[in-house]
Amino acid sequence: MGDTMNQINYRLPKRKDGQKTFDHILETAKKLFSKNGYQATSINEIISKSGIATGTFYLYFDDKFALYSYLLTKYRKLIRKAISEGIKDSHTRYDKEKNGLKAFLRFAWQDPLAYRIIWESMFADKKLFKEYYESFSRDYVRQLGFAVKDGEVRDDVDLETLSYILMGISNFVGLQVLFRDQLTEDDLENLAEQAMKILTSGMFKQ
Numbered sequence: 001m002g003d004t005m006n007q008i009n010y011r012l013p014k015r016k017d018g019q020k021t022f023d024h025i026l027e028t029a030k031k032l033f034s035k036n037g038y039q040a041t042s043i044n045e046i047i048s049k050s051g052i053a054t055g056t057f058y059l060y061f062d063d064k065f066a067l068y069s070y071l072l073t074k075y076r077k078l079i080r081k082a083i084s085e086g087i088k089d090s091h092t093r094y095d096k097e098k099n100g101l102k103a104f105l106r107f108a109w110q111d112p113l114a115y116r117i118i119w120e121s122m123f124a125d126k127k128l129f130k131e132y133y134e135s136f137s138r139d140y141v142r143q144l145g146f147a148v149k150d151g152e153v154r155d156d157v158d159l160e161t162l163s164y165i166l167m168g169i170s171n172f173v174g175l176q177v178l179f180r181d182q183l184t185e186d187d188l189e190n191l192a193e194q195a196m197k198i199l200t201s202g203m204f205k206q
Helices: 016-036 043-050 054-060 064-087 093-110 113-124 126-149 159-178 185-201
Strands: none
Touching: 016 043, 016 054, 016 064, 016 113, 043 054, 043 064, 064 093, 064 113, 064 126, 093 113, 093 126, 093 159, 093 185, 113 126, 113 159, 126 159, 159 185
């Protein structure tokens, strides 16, 4: 099986015991990639830390890039799922942005290694990094287009640029979350509220 991004070659397990091994390889690789970076992490190290036979690794992945790419694709799906769950009861674009941001911040707090995996793709393969954010942008633009038609979002701004601005807010407010020692639901609400205040009224006095 492969991913459409770069014809990545990996094979999903068909049995429960295989799934357990597959997930263990992913978890081990995630920690190593996050700690040492993509380039400095070798297949042999992943195999050794996973406690598996060499042939077991190649049963699922053709190479290190296939494993890394699978991890990145998995994160993309998990983040989209988290945001989708977070906005499922939202009806306005304002509420979707606020609740989507809260969902992303919660995800970042609960799985801080996600940031390193995603940003490490810039060094693993720039095309992979580019496609990761372009795919988010395309979906964002589509959703924002509906909000423009509904009169909720200005029609005189470039939606692609807006999508990157909004992703940038999520990414860097997410860092604000990661730098904290503790995080409560009230903290999430306040961070999202502050971001929405800027989105609604801007940062400059009129």
